[in-house]
Amino acid sequence: MKLQRKNGLRATALGALAVSGALVLTACGSDDNTGASTGGKKTGAASNIACEGAKGQLLASGSSAQKNAMDLWVKNYMAACTGVEVNYKSSSSGEGIVAFNQGTVGFAGSDSALKPDEVTESKKICKGGQGINLPMVGGPIAIGYNLPGVKDLVLDAPTLAKIFNDKIKKWDDAAIAKLNPNAKLPSTPIQAFHRSEDSGTTQNLGKYLGKAAKADWPYEAEKKWPAPGGQAASGSSGVAAQVKQAEGAIGYFELSYATSQNIPTVQIDTGASAPVAATSENASKAIAAAKVKGTGKDLALDLDYATKAEGAYPVVLVTYEVVCDTGNKAETLSTVKSFLTYTSSEEGQKVLSEAGYAPIPAEINAKVRETVKGLS
16 A cells, blocks of 8 residues: 555645635535435536435534545535535534534534543433444544654654653653664754644543553543643644744644645654554554444444554544434434535545545444434
8 A cells, every 4th residue: 555655645735725724615425326315416526425315504623633534525525516515613622522512513523532521411412312422534643843854763652751741852862862873863952742722632642652651651641731841732733833843843743734744753663573654554553453442322442552563553543523323403414414424435434545544444434334324
């Protein structure tokens, strides 16, 4: 799989999408290829996407990590259908869940599964039901850095933990030098950037550091950044922009932000025979081992952040689309089902590989499609 080459070819398109703004407009789609359409009108641009029953406007918000995937999905969706508008506001996982539980959006994007108290809160909106997690987007959390003259930088979990915990302050630190014996490391001060708002990406990075570097990362994996020091920026795009412009910087964000802005990314020494690069293929190897931990229609996943499997990139996230299992708003239900049917379709998931994300494993994705079909 020549993913890196594909990613490079798509970098310009992704970069253009990334600066198009937080709001994206689209039309509807589904896997029902009968051609019937009571809402949006299907065009010849993508005849295998239908608009069965969808109508009006659908508002959604949340995870910025899935923004580039969402941009591509809605672009394809708009090419296939007219007359229906889906508006996804890229903010953060925390803000998306708040909006969902306030009833202002039809679905939310979140890089971490709903907490028990958030599920309880969702029951006020999901009449007769509750919020559930549908894994829709997988991918590596890239550790991007700005260190001119240093290529193929290798770090491990303890070293990353010390960097983000403000314990390692310069790039020529002995711990970094040991992992990069052939590199000419400068004494440049490290500028570590993290998310300013509650973020599922932050929480997933915390899960990785907590599992793989317990002695050096004494924090609970929460959406709010827990460690001292460092500098904050808003959204994955904000962190990526800071890393891009600040020499000595390091930060974390979804891979397509690194790809579109040509930001070099860290290879992770997991204890396997060779360091592992942040690629869609390597993230897929880690996500493929995930187990469903949710019950009923909830499909929250349990990821192995401490994996040492050959070629498995351990710093991964899965973004969920959060919906009501029952009790979805009648005026947007058909559009929610139509749109998520497309994103979970084979065609929709194929878009992820081409954009630097990792598709959801087929066995799990089949359950997602079945759950979307049964939403009411």
